[in-house]
Amino acid sequence: MTTATSRHVAIIGAGAVGVVSAIEALRDGHRVTLIDPGEPGGEQAASYGNAGWLSSHSVIPPSEPGVWKKVPGYLMDPLGPLAIRWSYLPKVLPWLVQYLLSGWTEARVEKTAWALRDLLKDAPKLHKVLADEAGVSELIERNGVMHVYPSRAPFDGDLGWRIRKRVGIQWLELNADEMRQREPDLDPRYTFGVLVEEAGRCRNPGGYVAALAAHAMAQGAEIVKAHAKGFRIDNGKLVSVITDSGEISCDAAVIAAGARSKALAASIGDPLPLETERGYHVMITDPGTGPRTSMMASDAKMVINWTDKGLRAAGQVEFAGVDAAPNWKRAEILRENLIGMFPKLPKSISPDRIKVWLGHRPSMPDGRPCIGHARATRDIVYAFGHGHVGLVGSARTGRLVAQLVSGRDPEIPLAPFAPTRFL
Numbered sequence: 167m168t169t170a171t172s173r174h175v176a177i178i179g180a181g182a183v184g185v186v187s188a189i190e191a192l193r194d195g196h197r198v199t200l201i202d203p204g205e206p207g208g209e210q211a212a213s214y215g216n217a218g219w220l221s222s223h224s225v226i227p228p229s230e231p232g233v234w235k236k237v238p239g240y241l242m243d244p245l246g247p248l249a250i251r252w253s254y255l256p257k258v259l260p261w262l263v264q265y266l267l268s269g270w271t272e273a274r275v276e277k278t279a280w281a282l283r284d285l286l287k288d289a290p291k292l293h294k295v296l297a298d299e300a301g302v303s304e305l306i307e308r309n310g311v312m313h314v315y316p317s318r319a320p321f322d323g324d325l326g327w328r329i330r331k332r333v334g335i336q337w338l339e340l341n342a343d344e345m346r347q348r349e350p351d352l353d354p355r356y357t358f359g360v361l362v363e364e365a366g367r368c369r370n371p372g373g374y375v376a377a378l379a380a381h382a383m384a385q386g387a388e389i390v391k392a393h394a395k396g397f398r399i400d401n402g403k404l405v406s407v408i409t410d411s412g413e414i415s416c417d418a419a420v421i422a423a424g425a426r427s428k429a430l431a432a433s434i435g436d437p438l439p440l441e442t443e444r445g446y447h448v449m450i451t452d453p454g455t456g457p458r459t460s461m462m463a464s465d466a467k468m469v470i471n472w473t474d475k476g477l478r479a480a481g482q483v484e485f486a487g488v489d490a491a492p493n494w495k496r497a498e499i500l501r502e503n504l505i506g507m508f509p510k511l512p513k514s515i516s517p518d519r520i521k522v523w524l525g526h527r528p529s530m531p532d533g534r535p536c537i538g539h540a541r542a543t544r545d546i547v548y549a550f551g552h553g554h555v556g557l558v559g560s561a562r563t564g565r566l567v568a569q570l571v572s573g574r575d576p577e578i579p580l581a582p583f584a585p586t587r588f589l
């Protein structure tokens with residue numbers, strides 16, 4: 167279906183953000199071309215191997231007051247949950263300064279929390295609708311996620327939960343007995359838990375994105391396997407997207423290339439501070455034990471989620487750039503942590519039952535994505551920088567992209583996500 171205001175929209179990147187944007191743009195009556203050199207939701211995309219949390223309560227940015235005190239530790243311990251490679255330090259330093267400043271005060275963290283709450287609210291429900299439409303309802307579950315702690319003290323001392331309460335998030339607190347009943351195989355050192363019932367999870371993030379892309383194609387989207395390199399703009403009007411296999415004429419474009427969006431925005435005069443927070447996962451098929459509820463461990467700082475291919479532990483933050491080789495010791499640490507949490511897991515597993523992965527969180531220093539128009543032309547829309555919340559955040563981002571492309575009012579205030587906040 168096309169409407170009088172129908173435009174040809176080229177969407178660069180077929181990760182979660184790109185494919186949901188495609189579906190929502192089609193719903194508005196636009197013609198859509200998705201551009202990606204890889205498979206939609208393929209291993210190259212962060213959307214493939216993330217932890218699968220649809221955590222509408224993940225509103226606290228990674229940088230909080232006092233985090234600067236931990237920076238020396240991040241530099242000294244290359245295998246800690248957050249690490250900065252020495253060789254990459256000069257490159258990442260300006261970004262790190264902005265990161266520390268954006269979380270310098272409680273007020274700044276709370277401002278981001280309110281903004282992210284708008285973006286993420288109802289996300290599990292929105293994803294359920296998308297999954298139903300794409301015929302993969304079984305991939306989205308809405309039965310809560312759990313945070314587990316060795317004691318109540320770190321929870322009580324956590325600014326993040328106090329701010330979550332202020333922005334309207336609710337949860338159940340579980341004592342040691344209640345935890346044991348719910349999670350009999352969890353190591354008994356965990357004696358306190360927080361169950362966030364509004365959150366959901368995805369049982370196969372890569373498969374979900376691939377199914378959404380197939381659904382977009384069934385609705386008329388075209389997919390072009392190419393690498394976008396820049397744009398042709400004439401008198402403030404977009405003419406085409408330039409790719410390594412020719413130009414694609416279009417009258418609107420969306421940059422949704424995840425951690426690789428930076429060069430595309432810079433090519434049209436917007437030097438935005440996008441960095442990759444590299445993360446890892448380890449997957450074990452048929453592990454024989456594990457959590458009943460998807461969970462995050464406060465000490466191991468990783469999420470454990472059942473996928474339809476096995477048990478996945480995902481986490482770690484590594485600053486080393488998009489092109490550096492993976493450090494698979496980090497995936498090994500995830501596996502050790504997993505065994506520490508679920509001692510009944512087999513200590514030795516044949517290699518064919520273990521899969522490891524490295525992915526790139528596309529991160530802005532303040533933990534808020536860039537959603538808005540380019541300065542060079544309103545025909546180009548930015549939809550990148552979702553950091554730790556790009557899967558859960560893709561549902562509303564796609565709707566916002568369609569609203570911007572169609573010239574409609576966005577359904578939430580976009581000022582906190584304006585790319586110009588950094589320019």
Ligand SMILES: Cc1cc2nc3c(=O)[nH]c(=O)nc-3n(C[C@H](O)[C@H](O)[C@H](O)COP(=O)(O)OP(=O)(O)OC[C@H]3O[C@@H](n4cnc5c(N)ncnc54)[C@H](O)[C@@H]3O)c2cc1C
Pocket residue numbers: 178179180181182183184201202203204205206207208210211212213214215216217218219220221392393394395422423424425426427443444445446447469480481482524525526527528549550551552553554555556557558559
């Ligand atoms: C270990 C880990 C755990 C995570 N856990 C969660 C979680 O539980 N919940 C959650 O919500 N988020 C989580 N995240 C974050 C989430 O995965 C990302 O924020 C999200 O996937 C970003 O989606 P995207 O579509 O912006 O980018 P991507 O999924 O990275 O997709 C970008 C696409 O753009 C393509 N591309 C790149 N350059 C070009 C170009 N020049 N031309 C054309 N195409 C291009 C790529 O091939 C890729 O397919 C996690 C991330 C990691 C690494």
